[in-house]
Amino acid sequence: MQFVDTHAHLDEDAFSEDIGEVIARAIESGVISMVAVATTASSSRATIEIAARVPNVFASVGIHPNYAAQAKPGDWELIEELAASPKVVAIGETGLDRYWDHTPFEIQLDYFRRQIELARTRSLPFIVHCREAEPDVVAVLREAAGTEALKGVLHSFCGSEATLDVALEVGLHISFAGMLTFKKNEPLRQLSKKIPLDRLLVETDSPYLAPLPHRGKRNEPSFVRHTADSLAEAHGKSLEEMAAITTANAKRLFGLPE
Numbered sequence: 001m002q003f004v005d006t007h008a009h010l011d012e013d014a015f016s017e018d019i020g021e022v023i024a025r026a027i028e029s030g031v032i033s034m035v036a037v038a039t040t041a042s043s044s045r046a047t048i049e050i051a052a053r054v055p056n057v058f059a060s061v062g063i064h065p066n067y068a069a070q071a072k073p074g075d076w077e078l079i080e081e082l083a084a085s086p087k088v089v090a091i092g093e094t095g096l097d098r099y100w101d102h103t104p105f106e107i108q109l110d111y112f113r114r115q116i117e118l119a120r121t122r123s124l125p126f127i128v129h130c131r132e133a134e135p136d137v138v139a140v141l142r143e144a145a146g147t148e149a150l151k152g153v154l155h156s157f158c159g160s161e162a163t164l165d166v167a168l169e170v171g172l173h174i175s176f177a178g179m180l181t182f183k184k185n186e187p188l189r190q191l192s193k194k195i196p197l198d199r200l201l202v203e204t205d206s207p208y209l210a211p212l213p214h215r216g217k218r219n220e221p222s223f224v225r226h227t228a229d230s231l232a233e234a235h236g237k238s239l240e241e242m243a244a245i246t247t248a249n250a251k252r253l254f255g256l257p258e
């Protein structure tokens with residue numbers, strides 16, 4: 001069985017001591033590719049460095065909404081430059097966040113729009129973070145959606161049916177993280193059945209929010225199979241089938257090697 005972890009923060013301090021072992025465990029458990037997702041300009045450099053060292057790791061470069069206020073002059077230009085690096089397969093993570101108050105909303109909006117545009121220019125998918133900002137994210141997606149489908153992913157999805165409908169309508173993929181496995185999230189598993197099989201992705205969003213049965217521990221890419229398992233069950237598929245479906249989708253969306 002093969003999996004792709006489409007969202008892991010491999011450059012974070014939580015992994016600084018044992019990143020080699022973390023990646024080895026992932027590969028051992030069938031994770032053929034991981035997308036290391038950046039949150040700042042310096043984190044974008046770091047994800048590219050990891051990707052350059054490890055064949056199974058690919059990088060996303062961008063500025064997370066919660067870090068946009070801290071962006072220094074030149075950071076955006078650096079992101080534009082790094083976006084052309086060979087192993088960069090996505091832009092982000094971008095999006096909007098009204099839960100934390102780290103970045104004035106206007107600045108978040110500006111960076112979200114810029115990153116969608118950069119992704120379009122480079123023909124890369126963009127990775128959307130959405131926390132307590134669903135109507136705002138929906139508005140930006142609608143504004144960005146032209147005649148052709150948007151190329152991107154709504155990551156760690158745990159939103160409403162209305163948001164899901166728009167995300168699918170504008171062409172986005174939907175990625176599930178560990179929260180899908182939590183007992184109380186039966187409504188989310190039910191909602192996931194609405195998503196066409198060719199739009200489904202799985203991720204860990206590690207080191208955060210580990211899936212059952214690892215809940216409460218540091219999350220890591222090797223745990224992605226538990227989320228795939230929950231998704232498989234909801235869709236009435238075997239884990240093998242869901243692994244094959246989500247892996248094919250990830251390869252197609254991010255242009256990963258066969």
Ligand SMILES: [Zn+2]
Pocket residue numbers: 007009037093205
């Ligand atoms: Zn993330």
